[in-house]
Amino acid sequence: MALTREQLAQRVAQEFQDGYYVNLGIGIPTLAANYIPAGVQVMLQSENGLLGMGPFPLDEEVDADLINAGKQTVTMIKGASLFSSAESFAMIRGGHVDLTVLGAFEVDCQGNIASYMIPGKLIKGMGGAMDLVAGADNIIVTMTHASKSGQSKLLSECTLPLTGKGCIKRVLTDLAFLDIEDGKFVLRERAPGVSVDEIVKLTAGELLIPDSVPEMVL
């Protein structure tokens, strides 16, 4: 079975290490904050100028001056700090954030990512995504492996305008966890109950299949 959004978030959260500063993009990445492993403390960075983002507020705690990058009202944890957008992106570009998780429309086996516009259809803008992919070393892209009509989103070359070039090394889809190495996708884990064949069928870019491809443990 393909992973649900919650299961994707759960698998991402397994990558969190104690002491990590983490930036989570909008959508599935944000959900990962609900699955931080026991005994692990992470500090969530919100690129609008907050390090130490907490959960959504109680009704009486809502503060219009305290939002996350998705414009949702949030809270701060103890030890949080606040800063300007320039400072925020200095820490992002400067490589100070330990892990970045974000979504995408397409990735390809050259490590390219497309996530911010579909010409003629959807122009939302890149927000902080271009800075995040350019600045971070440790990035996980979370996305669905293929469109609803079965078109692969893991390509040999992205068709949409790029958000970043040659910057993606790890991709978690609803079917698999893959690395990108030397111009190829490398299948590292399968979603529980998903066969290697299914993944092969839905991966358009070149795919390397190691001898053993374990199922994810959730």
Place this chain on the structure above:
Amino acid sequence: MSGFDKVVSSYEEALAGLEDNMTVLAGGFGLCGIPENLIKEIRRKGTKGLTVASNNAGTESAGLGLLLEDKQIKKMIASYVGENALFEAQMMSGELEVELTPQGTLAEKMRAGGAGIPAFYTATGYGTPVGEGKEVREFNGRQFILEEAIHGDFAIAKAWKADRFGNLMFRKTARNFNPMAITAGKVAVVEVEEIVEVGQLDPDEIHLPGIYVHRLIQGTFEKTIEQRTVRSA
């Protein structure tokens, strides 16, 4: 009255000299920390042909979105415009020129503008549409693109508290682009929730020194929340 007193008495005075076809840098992220009353004053004035640099373009009913209704904005420089259908319609029809700029690059363009740095190299946008036509240079085996600083004829911004000299404190994530927008404005206009007497702010806790601020006004704010999200107790 001291020559350092930045307080003006009306919003009209605050934006005196703003003319058609000028460039305006605006603080705010989404609707958080936006200079909402200064935006309304621009609408009232009816200034047209503006180039506006701001992370977002507001919503259809709030923030910079208000200036789109009467087509006062000719060009928008922003990183994310997803929340505004009117914006998207004007962009798609070509009425509104849009320069999508990565968020960190936009912040740094303003910071550089205020700091006397004409341009800077960044890896952000290399190999993407953002990098097209821009100078590329390699440093330590990596490719960077040259981005130019941005300046505003006016900057409009919002802070939390100020003294009469324009020393500013911001509150929580309402800080965002405000400090950089202010520093890069030839005329920097700031509206705040409270103005206190000089000497009442601890110099160690001032986020932005009054040297960057030209006009200061106290306002009342609606502080519209875009996405009110709560958890249950």
